[in-house]
Amino acid sequence: MSVTAESPASPPGTANEMRSRRSGGREARRAMRAAPLADDVRPIRPGLEGGTYRALSDADLGSIHEAVLTLLETVGFANAIPSCIEALTRAGATLGTDGRLRFPRALVEDTIKRAARNFTLCGQDPRHDMLIQGRRVHYGTAGAAVHLVDVEKREYRESLLQDIYDAARIVDGLDNIHFFQRPMVPRDIPDPLDMDFNTLYACVTGTSKHVGTSFTVRENVAPALEMLYAIAGGEENFRARPFVSNSNCFVVPPMKFAEDACGVLEACVEGGIPILLLSAGQAGATAPAAIAGAVVQAVAEVLAGLVYVNAIKPGHPAIFGTWPFVSDLRTGAMSGGSAEQALLTSACAQMAQFYDLPGGSAAGMADSKLPDIQSGYEKGITNVMAGLSGLNLVYESAGMHASLLGFCLESLIIDNDMLGMCQRCVRGIEVSEAALSIDTIAEVCLNGPGHYLGNDQTLKLMQTEYFYPAIGDRFSPKEWNERSKPDILSRAIAEKKKILAERFPRHVSRAIDDRLRTRFGDLIKLPRAAMGL
């Protein structure tokens, strides 16, 4: 076999390899051998098509859709702000004497028909563009964790702006994490404007992948847009290739508009930022405990948001962000790592496909506090089911713990392997004449060596059909012993330190950063030293 096993310490696509690809001679040749294959022959890649798992039957999908239309028509939404009322009543919604906006079926169905679909969420680097379509699957981060998980000290500490920047640049080099929505809140930056602006700054300077972020209030969007336009080289450039989307909790479940978020939504639509219409009810608390009911409510809420966006600006890119969460009904606490969560998320993926809308939901949120076996199975089960469902955007898929309360940089590195495994599962099984292997089996059994080691087919498929973990350990007990029993957490810690010491992305040039710092002055809180500048 001609391909060397990847050293577990240098997964493809991490800082190490990126560096060596830039230098010449022997290093370059070595890097070439270890370099990822071209996209079309790699065993996994962004946008693989799922859909082999279907939690809901066609009849179920229809029933849910009908229930949704009934709810929108009869229950509707409370707490709309004046501009929302104006836009929606103009579009055909009715404002009841109880202050609730109700949505006639025709309005909802017409919106679904005409809404934006099959669009691209861009990276600053076009090779990270994601075509959001059909059952194409992408995995990424998300969240608003208030803690960073310190694996070495086994403790939770407040998350900081630097942690967001560090998470961004780790994700920037991990092949199997396709986008970066801000996963933590910078607790060292209490002022909402400072927080919004710097969160976004840390994200977009930390990675050239697509970024998602939130804004606290409408007013915070303008300076952010100014920054984004500057980085894009002008407003038109940004509008042509928006590399940031707005994660927008426009709804307070059940069925109420969130006033501040609606203001943000309007400003983002205006400014050319795609909207993630995020409904985050919690089954048993702010959504029905029945799984189907939680799906119904989430779909109704997101469709209301879709009507809203399209009433303001027809065809504005919006993601069908049904994110129902789960309560542990014994305690009321959220349980992101539960089976019920996996089912909810998978059902939502199908509802997005039912409407042929770009869908995003959450998976990978471990209840466990640390990267341990519990967090492994919670993340693995929820993420693979989301992917097999063909969910377009799997948010929260990497790094998250404690049901969204703690984010872990080491887990990002481990989860990159797990997500690679999920993606290989999503890719599925090729059943072709060659893959059925009749001739290969006959040859091996009747004329051959009686085994497939070194067989042409084996060599051919080694790189193109099989996925290999970067830091995951496949040693035999003997090898494992001889290597002093390597521990995956220690390996992840070491890899994290290496990346953070070495990887300082430069897609936002020093010149632009100079301009941003001149323009925004003290508003920018991330010191240049911390960015390796």
Next chain:
Amino acid sequence: MSVTAESPASPPGTANEMRSRRSGGREARRAMRAAPLADDVRPIRPGLEGGTYRALSDADLGSIHEAVLTLLETVGFANAIPSCIEALTRAGATLGTDGRLRFPRALVEDTIKRAARNFTLCGQDPRHDMLIQGRRVHYGTAGAAVHLVDVEKREYRESLLQDIYDAARIVDGLDNIHFFQRPMVPRDIPDPLDMDFNTLYACVTGTSKHVGTSFTVRENVAPALEMLYAIAGGEENFRARPFVSNSNCFVVPPMKFAEDACGVLEACVEGGIPILLLSAGQAGATAPAAIAGAVVQAVAEVLAGLVYVNAIKPGHPAIFGTWPFVSDLRTGAMSGGSAEQALLTSACAQMAQFYDLPGGSAAGMADSKLPDIQSGYEKGITNVMAGLSGLNLVYESAGMHASLLGFCLESLIIDNDMLGMCQRCVRGIEVSEAALSIDTIAEVCLNGPGHYLGNDQTLKLMQTEYFYPAIGDRFSPKEWNERSKPDILSRAIAEKKKILAERFPRHVSRAIDDRLRTRFGDLIKLPRAAMGL
């Protein structure tokens, strides 16, 4: 909410609860509250129906079937023993001048039609009976690990007879592990007869769930049968309710009969033991590297076995045991925790359904050496996909590490939670009028409190729709901190020690054990003291 959270230290169905259900008064009432619900209203139970995940399309299934028939007809099997040749040629197979037995399509198709299906694998206790049918899913152990994983010392040591007995009694009390196939080899018992006999003895005295075991040679089956007949209270009783099946590697892939195992197979069929027809090729080594090809070979091999069993005794219960494994093609080592393994196993589940035969395959085999995050996602992903595929018998699903080389008692306890989660996912989503929750949502939004806490629906579904882990941790970071950061491994170690100190199953009575020890004398190696007798 009226139901108390289960104490993480006493999962339902473990020693603690079993004991208390036997005592009276206040203890009994407390136990009643914590006791499992009746089967039909429990959120999960053995035999839930999968099938929502389909790795293969209908066309794929047909292509694989065609390839299988071609292979059996043209390549056939080498190394048949005389009795096998006699039975198979009598049935219609042809012996070529190259010594290979070939199977005409009509013979294979006729066998498939007439083979045993929809049968029950019995437990000694009938409440552990498993109806193997359609897409009903059961999870259990299996394997022939040569090491026990010592979690406290972080080391692999040789596995012993006592470990098998301990594993059996741990599984006996874990609700989400439905059968016990011997997972380890007793390295302290080198003699093959001693080993086979005592392995079985440790299994059937350790648990009243269905047991699977192997025999080294034909001659070892007779004393085992004598033991089993004695425990059953007579040969007829055992034949009516066989609570042991024979895990039989009758094939040495690719496409050769295993001589000793075939002798064992014949003796087991004769003695009334159901056969697990186990084909364990390894893709890229003893099976094609192409996933579809590995499935084709496995199906061909198992169907040959099925023809063999039915040629000896038409309608004898046999499990369609396509167990293709995966090689890491860089090293040739087995990788049980890989994505490719998950796909292979899921495809095999569908092939069994294609034939409407009772199917068993392997999932849950972690590559990782210890119960860590890697083992968690490897086990979770492979097990949930197997279950969602509707695999009837998911072997190796609990306790296994190092790609079958190490078995871990603590992992059994943790995996019981993971398998509960998988089963909840298999159960899926109920979409009924009530579950769609239109009225509930309307009431909460329009007239209600604006949330679902304490709602009738929430209270009703708390116990019947939601699965709760027994030792898995859903604390908030604050609670986790206050409880001194509980570690799942420490909790599993403590629970294991408690079970092993307290749980000594007595379904095989002292009187029968006396008779066995009188009859078999020194052949029985497990001391009574070690069995709490």
